[in-house]
Amino acid sequence: MPMDELLLLLARKKAHIAPLRMTTAELGSLLGMSQQNASRRLSELESRGLAERTKKGIALTKKGISESHSLYSELKSVFEAEPLSLSGTITSGLGEGRYYMSLSGYKSQIRKKLGFSPFEGTLNVKLAPQEAAKKSSFLKSAEPAIIKGFSQGERTFGELYAYPCTIEGMKCALIVPLRTHHPSEIIEIISAASLKKTLGKRDGDKVRIELG
Incomplete structure (x- = not known):
């Protein structure tokens, strides 16, 4: 109109x-x-x-x-629209996030493109089926920061997309690696500090991720 x-x-x-x-x-x-x-x-x-x-x-x-x-x-x-969000339950990861977020090839790009140096670890959140169905629309609603892949020694590390978001007002990013072992209902969140410690969360607690 x-x-x-x-x-x-x-x-x-x-x-x-x-x-x-x-x-x-x-x-x-x-x-x-x-x-x-x-x-x-x-x-x-x-x-x-x-x-x-x-x-x-x-x-x-x-x-x-x-x-x-x-x-x-x-x-x-x-x-006055409510921000796009996803809700899920904190779950334990495989420990891979700690290793990947310690690599300078990722850390330097995240610092430059997202404005923070990532804590060496990721927060893993399991989405309920109805929330997992919203994931695609959630991601299409934002322009991700593209963290390029790189080589280190004899290994190559893949590209990942980082979507700025917040959890309880804390600045963070939802990362989507092009190569991942996680099922689609598991999402990974990075931030400048341990989200669990900063927000007083533990496995099984509910969290809401707001886009932007």
Whole structure:
């Protein structure tokens, strides 16, 4: 639904409650346009049945009020929407996260791209089936930091995607390695400090990961 700045102005001036006594020159001045443009825009609202000029002034019609409410609801849903989140249960990992997060090839990139040096370990969270089903949409809603793969000695280490997020206000990132031994319902979280110790969590506790 396109937003009409004149419709918005009339609503702000409470033309839905009582007719607004204002000339098109005054409307144009408030909107930063000429009197002719303001008059044309008002005529367009009238032709769409959203506003009407009466002897008492300019008023929003029932249709205009309804459209204003729809615009308000749409904007409210955008700016007051709950952040995307995943919920799960903390579970023990295989200990691999500690090793991988100790490698300088990963640590230096994470520090540069995410703004923190990772604690040597990951928080493993098991998603319930309904939460695991949301995982794909959750990840598609954000632009990940790409941590490139590298070689160290005779070994090569794969690329991973890091999605900035928070847990109880603590800055962290959900990492998705291109090569992993974890099933899809297990996600790994990294942060600058031990999330378990900092948040006072243990295996079996519930956590909520918020995107962004």
